[in-house]
Amino acid sequence: MGDPAPGGGAGSDERTTAGRGAAVAGEPLLAVVDVSVAFGGVQALAGVSLAVAAGEAVGLVGPNGAGKTTLFECISGRLRPDNGRVRFAGSDLAGVPAHRRSRLGIARTFQRVEVFPELTPVEHVLVAARARQGGAMLWRDLVRRGTPRPDEVEQARAIVGMVGLAEAADVPVAALGLGHTRLVELARALASSPRLLLADEPSSGLDTTETSVIATLLRRIQRERGVAVLLVEHDLALVRRAVDRVVVLDSGHVIADGSFGQVVADPAVRRAYLGRSA
Amino acid sequence: MNSLLNYAIPGVPYGCEFALMAVGLVLTYRATGVFNLAFGAQAFLSAFVYDLVQRSDGMPQWVALVVSVGLLAPALGLVLDRLLYRRIPQASTTAKVVVSIGVLIAIPELVPMVFSATTRTRLGHLWLPSGRVYVHLAQTPVTGAVISTVVISVGVVAVLAAMLRWSGFGLRMRAVVESRRMAQLEGIASTRVAATAWVLSSVLAGLAGVLLLPQMGSLDPTQPLEFTALLVAGMTAAAAAGLTSLPGAFVAGVAIGVLETVVQQELPSGSVVAQGLIPALPFVLLVGALLVNPRLRTLGRDTDPLASVDPPPPQPAVTTRDARLALPMRWGFRLLVVAFLVSSLTWVSDTWVFPFGQGLAFSVIFLSITLVTGMGGQLSLCQATFAGIGAFTTGQLAAHFGLPVLLGALAGAALAAAVGAGVALVVARVSGLLLTLVTLAFALFADSVLFQFSWSGGGLAGVTVPRPQLGPVSFAGDRAFLLLAFVVLVACAGIVVAVQRGATGRMLAALRGSPAGAAAVGIDPARARVTIFALSGAMAGVGGALYGSIQGPVSPADFQYVVSLAFVLVVVTTGSRTVEGAVQAGMAYAVIAQALTYVPTRFSGIELILFAAGALTYAAHPEGIVEYQRSVWLERANGLLRAHDRYRQERGGKVGRSRHGDGGYGGRHGAVPGAPAAAEVVGRG
Ligand SMILES: Nc1ncnc2c1ncn2[C@@H]1O[C@H](COP(=O)(O)OP(=O)(O)OP(=O)(O)O)[C@@H](O)[C@H]1O
Ligand SMILES: [Mg+2]
Numbered sequence: 018m019g020d021p022a023p024g025g026g027a028g029s030d031e032r033t034t035a036g037r038g039a040a041v042a043g044e045p046l047l048a049v050v051d052v053s054v055a056f057g058g059v060q061a062l063a064g065v066s067l068a069v070a071a072g073e074a075v076g077l078v079g080p081n082g083a084g085k086t087t088l089f090e091c092i093s094g095r096l097r098p099d100n101g102r103v104r105f106a107g108s109d110l111a112g113v114p115a116h117r118r119s120r121l122g123i124a125r126t127f128q129r130v131e132v133f134p135e136l137t138p139v140e141h142v143l144v145a146a147r148a149r150q151g152g153a154m155l156w157r158d159l160v161r162r163g164t165p166r167p168d169e170v171e172q173a174r175a176i177v178g179m180v181g182l183a184e185a186a187d188v189p190v191a192a193l194g195l196g197h198t199r200l201v202e203l204a205r206a207l208a209s210s211p212r213l214l215l216a217d218e219p220s221s222g223l224d225t226t227e228t229s230v231i232a233t234l235l236r237r238i239q240r241e242r243g244v245a246v247l248l249v250e251h252d253l254a255l256v257r258r259a260v261d262r263v264v265v266l267d268s269g270h271v272i273a274d275g276s277f278g279q280v281v282a283d284p285a286v287r288r289a290y291l292g293r294s295a
Numbered sequence: 296m297n298s299l300l301n302y303a304i305p306g307v308p309y310g311c312e313f314a315l316m317a318v319g320l321v322l323t324y325r326a327t328g329v330f331n332l333a334f335g336a337q338a339f340l341s342a343f344v345y346d347l348v349q350r351s352d353g354m355p356q357w358v359a360l361v362v363s364v365g366l367l368a369p370a371l372g373l374v375l376d377r378l379l380y381r382r383i384p385q386a387s388t389t390a391k392v393v394v395s396i397g398v399l400i401a402i403p404e405l406v407p408m409v410f411s412a413t414t415r416t417r418l419g420h421l422w423l424p425s426g427r428v429y430v431h432l433a434q435t436p437v438t439g440a441v442i443s444t445v446v447i448s449v450g451v452v453a454v455l456a457a458m459l460r461w462s463g464f465g466l467r468m469r470a471v472v473e474s475r476r477m478a479q480l481e482g483i484a485s486t487r488v489a490a491t492a493w494v495l496s497s498v499l500a501g502l503a504g505v506l507l508l509p510q511m512g513s514l515d516p517t518q519p520l521e522f523t524a525l526l527v528a529g530m531t532a533a534a535a536a537g538l539t540s541l542p543g544a545f546v547a548g549v550a551i552g553v554l555e556t557v558v559q560q561e562l563p564s565g566s567v568v569a570q571g572l573i574p575a576l577p578f579v580l581l582v583g584a585l586l587v588n589p590r591l592r593t594l595g596r597d598t599d600p601l602a603s604v605d606p607p608p609p610q611p612a613v614t615t616r617d618a619r620l621a622l623p624m625r626w627g628f629r630l631l632v633v634a635f636l637v638s639s640l641t642w643v644s645d646t647w648v649f650p651f652g653q654g655l656a657f658s659v660i661f662l663s664i665t666l667v668t669g670m671g672g673q674l675s676l677c678q679a680t681f682a683g684i685g686a687f688t689t690g691q692l693a694a695h696f697g698l699p700v701l702l703g704a705l706a707g708a709a710l711a712a713a714v715g716a717g718v719a720l721v722v723a724r725v726s727g728l729l730l731t732l733v734t735l736a737f738a739l740f741a742d743s744v745l746f747q748f749s750w751s752g753g754g755l756a757g758v759t760v761p762r763p764q765l766g767p768v769s770f771a772g773d774r775a776f777l778l779l780a781f782v783v784l785v786a787c788a789g790i791v792v793a794v795q796r797g798a799t800g801r802m803l804a805a806l807r808g809s810p811a812g813a814a815a816v817g818i819d820p821a822r823a824r825v826t827i828f829a830l831s832g833a834m835a836g837v838g839g840a841l842y843g844s845i846q847g848p849v850s851p852a853d854f855q856y857v858v859s860l861a862f863v864l865v866v867v868t869t870g871s872r873t874v875e876g877a878v879q880a881g882m883a884y885a886v887i888a889q890a891l892t893y894v895p896t897r898f899s900g901i902e903l904i905l906f907a908a909g910a911l912t913y914a915a916h917p918e919g920i921v922e923y924q925r926s927v928w929l930e931r932a933n934g935l936l937r938a939h940d941r942y943r944q945e946r947g948g949k950v951g952r953s954r955h956g957d958g959g960y961g962g963r964h965g966a967v968p969g970a971p972a973a974a975e976v977v978g979r980g
Contacts, residue, residue: 093815095811095814114819115814115815116814116817116818116819119814119815119816124815125815127811127815131811131812131815132809133804133805133808133809133812134808135807136801136808140801143801144801144804144805144816144818145816145817147801147802148802148813148816148817149817155794155799155826155830157798158793158796158798158800159793159794161797162796162797164796165797205812209817
């Protein structure tokens with residue numbers, strides 16, 4: 018799989034270079050600063066800070082209800098934090114709606130899959146690639162009578178092939194199993210040539226072979242495409258394979274941050290996990 | 296201050312009726328997720344029967360009240376629950392609204408079939424004689440109507456509130472409101488709670504109807520629509536209360552009633568603006584409330600924390616059809632079209648050529664519903680308004696500037712597109728139920744204000760849209776016009792298909808499938824909605840111009856809000872997701888109407904009742920019943936072909952290549968080149 022072509026037109030390249038240029042030297046790609054979120058009486062996030070450098074793979078683990086998904090929602094713009102800031106590539110994301118964040122280079126997958134049932138995997142990628150270029154152009158559909166450009170289709174097929182869905186490339190996603198839909202979400206995320214991928218439990222509900230595919234894929238996405246990955250995962254074996262650094266969240270607090278080995282040995286982490294199940 | 300009170304007091308009874316409606320709406324919405332657009336029709340039915348009974352000699356008021364509000368209303372509530380809403384607990388909010396539109400349209404059509412259709416005046420009243428003055432408040436005479444309305448509605452709502460607060464039913468009700476699924480897990484029979492909510496809400500509707508009687512000058516069987524228009528203020532109040540708070544809904548209802556009267560008194564009487572403002576005010580208020588209170592934007596989303604445990608709502612059927620069927624079907628379809636054209640141009644009698652032409656015009660209008668509802672996933676209740684804009688613009692430009700009709704139609708389409716985009720833009724962040732309500736309110740606004748000027752709707756005479764003329768070719772004859780309408784329809788259908796297959800169609804499919812997923816890939820939902828509303832407005836505008844041109848004179852009544860509702864019913868019955876669905880709807884709508892000219896007028900309502908019944912199945916088959924039947928037949932044909940293949944294999948003859956994707960993976964062609972062409976997926980949006 019060669020260079021997976023970060024997108025068609027010159028416009029997209031412009032965006033990427035402009036975005037990269039805006040990054041302040043020394044500042045991480047993603048900086049979450051002191052973010053808090055409360056749902057009624059539940060303090061889901063209590064002053065969480067973490068940073069992800071460009072091209073880095075970071076794991077985010079923690080017991081159920083720790084606030085991992087809530088943090089993702091704050092980063093991707095579906096939720097507005099009560100307090101704190103989210104900075105991406107050197108600029109503050111406050112007030113930037115979810116779809117604009119995606120165009121800035123933040124892609125994500127969902128814990129409960131959010132695919133488009135009527136569309137095929139290739140169409141998922143086409144939609145995402147077009148959206149990044151600023152959305153569908155009505156007149157273009159009318160002139161071309163609805164057919165996508167051959168180069169667009171080719172690129173889409175390449176991405177679908179990369180995640181291993183070549184066989185199911187033209188099947189409406191409604192007809193696919195959970196394992197495949199998780200791969201579709203990954204393909205769709207890649208289609209927007211992101212700089213940061215937020216993956217929320219990509220292995221939940223999958224068997225071991227499927228999990229292993231996902232682990233390899235995440236590593237390849239990071240290594241070959243230089244995409245920073247923030248991975249939420251309960252499967253620690255997968256975390257160990259896919260990331261360089263692990264952040265542990267418990268009841269809305271960051272309780273550990275370090276290499277996989279360090280974190281697993283940390284007594285506070287052990288307490289957080291065992292205290293729950295004991 | 297005093298003068299303000301003078302204005303405010305007459306508004307209080309209206310306010311109380313709006314409040315009753317708002318409370319009733321919130322009640323069923325919270326318990327069953329149904330935003331009951333038919334509330335006004337229910338109110339009408341009770342009012343009608345109350346007046347009927349009370350009119351019979353020597354019947355005391357209380358007998359009439361017991362019959363209309365004590366028996367009829369709860370029975371109607373139970374019937375609605377049992378026959379309709381209980382069967383679709385999992386359906387989307389939109390599907391439930393469509394079902395309630397079916398009820399709203401069916402009731403006024405049914406009434407004249409049951410009761411004689413005479414107009415009655417000097418209507419009955421409840422409790423105190425409505426005209427008599429009892430006291431003076433700040434020098435304002437307070438009439439019996441005011442006192443009875445206020446006392447009765449406040450009393451009833453207070454009893455209801457106490458019941459919800461302290462009784463066991465109230466507790467169960469609150470549990471169901473919090474989380475229908477959780478309540479079910481706890482062993483609370485949520486169906487029983489839902490039934491009770493329907494009964495209570497229906498009683499509130501009946502009461503509101505009876506209390507409205509003294510304010511109506513006369514009563515005839517078509518009036519449910521007038522009731523509904525009046526009670527749109529109640530819908531606004533319910534929405535302003537976030538569809539959650541009963542006291543909030545009550546207060547908002549009273550406030551709107553008072554505001555309406557005050558505003559009306561402040562304006563110079565007799566002007567169009569003054570007369571139109573009362574029906575239009577809810578629209579203004581609703582939009583205002585949306586702009587002021589961003590929390591309202593998420594109205595109608597399922598807030599149940601356990602919503603994710605539901606089985607997903609029915610997906611439109613994705614049918615694979617054997618590749619061997621594609622060719623015969625395509626040619627069959629072409630043959631049908633040619634046969635239709637040739638017949639209409641030659642031997643079909645004049646009586647039928649005209650409705651055929653109408654059908655083609657309707658088909659164009661209905662394609663606009665395919666765009667906005669089938670593809671955009673938004674239920675719009677102002678498509679007839681857009682059509683009206685197209686027709687009136689064409690007619691006025693032709694009359695005043697001599698602009699050729701075809702150019703005028705383009706101008707009308709452009710204007711309708713602009714208005715469509717404007718409606719979507721004003722409430723850019725809003726989707727779902729609230730957007731539907733805004734479109735309904737806009738349709739009423741157009742009915743009562745926009746179309747009331749002589750330069751727009753043409754006043755009493757209406758607007759005449761001439762038949763087009765293209766150089767030496769005149770389309771004045773019905774047959775020539777039919778040909779023109781056919782060409783326009785084909786062009787419009789081509790546009791819809793191109794959009795459907797193209798990037799815009801994929802983007803809309805993404806938004807329908809998962810708004811969260813769509814935002815995550817960078818799709819701007821507001822922009823998508825504005826685009827599709829503009830395109831849909833343009834198409835409705837063209838269709839409206841065609842319709843106007845075939846009719847000759849058209850008036851605002853042709854494009855009333857209730858026409859929009861009927862349009863929606865017709866299209867969802869045949870299928871809102873495909874071009875075929877729209878065309879079938881258009882032809883059926885015109886042809887059935889023509890066929891019914893042969894039966895007594897008393898039964899001419901059958902057509903709409905038919906479509907209302909069709910729409911009731913929308914929740915189960917969102918692709919439309921005709922579309923659903925088609926997929927059933929396709930399945931059968933596929934099955935026959937498969938059986939044939941097996942037979943050939945067993946006979947040991949040449950093994951027929953199994954060319955259908957029975958392994959679950961079928962490809963499809965069309966949108967994406969390079970797909971395996973063994974079988975194709977049809978019937979997708
Ligand atoms: N929309 C919401 N409304 C109310 N409470 C919520 C909402 N979303 C999350 N919570 C609560 O916030 C807390 C954090 O939830 P979150 O989903 O972020 O946890 P998580 O770490 O992703 O857990 P899991 O591993 O189970 O996915 C939980 O207590 C949860 O119940
Ligand atoms: Mg989670």
